[in-house]
Amino acid sequence: MKISIIGLGYVGLPLAVEFSKLYETIGYDVNEKRVREIKASIDINGDIEEEILSNLNAKITDSVDDISDSDVYIITVPTPIDENNDPDMTLLMSACETVGRHLDRDNIVIFESTVYPGTTEEICVPILESESGLAYISETNKDTILDGGFYCGYSPERINPGDKEHYLTDILKITSGSTNEVAKKVDDLYKSIIVAGTYLAQSIKVAEAAKIIENTQRDVNIALINELSIIFKKMNIDTKDVLDAADTKWNFSRFDPGLVGGHCIGVDPYYLAYKSIQVGHIPEMILSGRKINDGMPTVIADQIEQLVKQQKKELSSCKILIMGLAFKKDCKDLRNSKVFDLVSILNNYGSTIEVYDPIVNQDEIGEDSSYTIIQEPKKGYYDVIIIAVDHKLFIDIGIDKIKDFGNDDLITFDVKSVFPPDKTTSRL
């Protein structure tokens, strides 16, 4: 069996590592730089170690011809949103075109990318059909397709970037297929690499829906806690104190306030909302959640402005140090980080902004006149220090050393409440 994995990001690369232990495996990516790096045993995401990559059994390639004659194609390309927060499926559709051109009878195309329910059969299958000239075989039409065709599967990725405790093989994986027989094959295939086991869903649509609601639920729950933090701030109640108390109930789910960025929780709900509106329901819970979470950089900036004004100062004259730029703790990933929004809002106030985040890849940050990336914070210099991301590194530096970076009137704002409340000026 030959497996081709299309897309070697944080989803595709671990799959290539694991499948190549058992099967002939091709790892294909259109990004030449990424392919060159993996071949040099470098995973810039920090998920797969150099030693594993140097012994990798898979053929890593940016040459599309290498994927020919595969039995199984696994598509793991990103599914982001566009500037209107609508699904941007150009990478997914382009991957379908690529695979479609190589498709043979009885091949199985498995999608791992997060999509709204129905995408595989409504968007991907027509492209695969037209590019391949083959028929798509499903449980309902399988007896009518006499000259063969291809099958599909959907097995959503559940990778948690930066989470070393939950590696690909440790996370139970949902599987599905376009016929009962192929569903079983897809399930067996993943079962061969996933130690935690698999869960065979009733249909591709159910598997698609299961994945999208996981992150939607997280988004809505964080949004609720963010809303509570806004209410409690107005009432002089510390949100962390309240959450610690509520968390003593057996059925309370712990979530904490903060910025919601990245390419999953802040993105996936928009996919489901898009489809929901298409079928005639305006999804109030989902969109309220998105609105509140996307508004948190403004909430933080407003709260900091109030603190500055209490000192009879203006944000425009403030030198601000922002600690953390990644979209979440201990993660190199900058994609869709809401710290950029916070920087931009504070920049609009006229503040002078320096950003410190040694975790992220410095050359990926990009240039922007609204802030300066620094390698080391200055001492006794800043009016405001915002600890925006709860990197372990910052906790290790400690709040006392962090306060040494500030001047005598220093305001410290602990977005993720990592330090004791009496050690910082304020927190969410």
Add this chain to the structure above:
Amino acid sequence: MKISIIGLGYVGLPLAVEFSKLYETIGYDVNEKRVREIKASIDINGDIEEEILSNLNAKITDSVDDISDSDVYIITVPTPIDENNDPDMTLLMSACETVGRHLDRDNIVIFESTVYPGTTEEICVPILESESGLAYISETNKDTILDGGFYCGYSPERINPGDKEHYLTDILKITSGSTNEVAKKVDDLYKSIIVAGTYLAQSIKVAEAAKIIENTQRDVNIALINELSIIFKKMNIDTKDVLDAADTKWNFSRFDPGLVGGHCIGVDPYYLAYKSIQVGHIPEMILSGRKINDGMPTVIADQIEQLVKQQKKELSSCKILIMGLAFKKDCKDLRNSKVFDLVSILNNYGSTIEVYDPIVNQDEIGEDSSYTIIQEPKKGYYDVIIIAVDHKLFIDIGIDKIKDFGNDDLITFDVKSVFPPDKTTSRL
């Protein structure tokens, strides 16, 4: 030490049972009928068994003079909402008046009723002060009150009606007090009866907030799942299949679609919303959740209307059996049950409605021309059967026997998805 418990509902009665094992305990309620029943060893809620009540050490009374000379007053009265969904604190305020008139120096008044943060000190304390003529002693004023006064505490009830696994003493209890010293006393008092232990919160406000967010979180989460069920219904996806699949992820929180009634989850969020608006924030998440959950009877009625129309029939000519009237499974409690809303909507369509719920107290249901309470469903009679509540009794009857109640074109709607999907016509 003498403890008086004000209010002998599902919160106060278990407290009276447990405290009376260790302390002189008075159980006071304004409801003569309730007092008479408890004295006759009957708990109409079904929480406390006859044998326990017949050996009860507490003095159960509707005579207010009996609460005199207590050291501790524990107020457990209901805090419902009015017809505008605003907090109705008349019972709470009236309890404060009663206690205030009996209050002596160094007494502690502990509140267990669910309220918005700030209620104890903004609403209750002023009444206690004016009725008693005594000063309220808090951590901030304790050194300035020279001639003594009274203290307050807040320890939210976490009773789960109908849940035999989580009895009062099995649920960790949050405590708080108006001074550090009294907080410790309140904590020790509860520690003496709560086997599961206590959690001493930083302040009364934090304890109030912790309680109100617990039920708010449940409400919002059920609302999200209800919204998902609305979306998935339009896409012909079975919601339970999706939830079962998503639930295989380690950090997914399982909630199921359904009607949200009762005196907690459907009520408490309105208290927090009320206060939130008062301090200047319109709580979008909380109110969206309430709106969706309060709208579910309409959603169910609409889905049933569609099924009826597919049979070329009209709801106006349908004989409908509704199984279950309680606000949740295996619970006698009818308060704020959304099944009444469903009945009322279907009645507006002109349907003939019979309601079957042997679990609830039949004489508490009340009379209403829009439906008939039946003791036994007829055989071969109904056009539509709605299994509205997932009482164990209904599961024991089984779907095949339930279907025998219907005619040949029977439509079955399984609100809580308790039966296999191929055994009923539809479900949420």
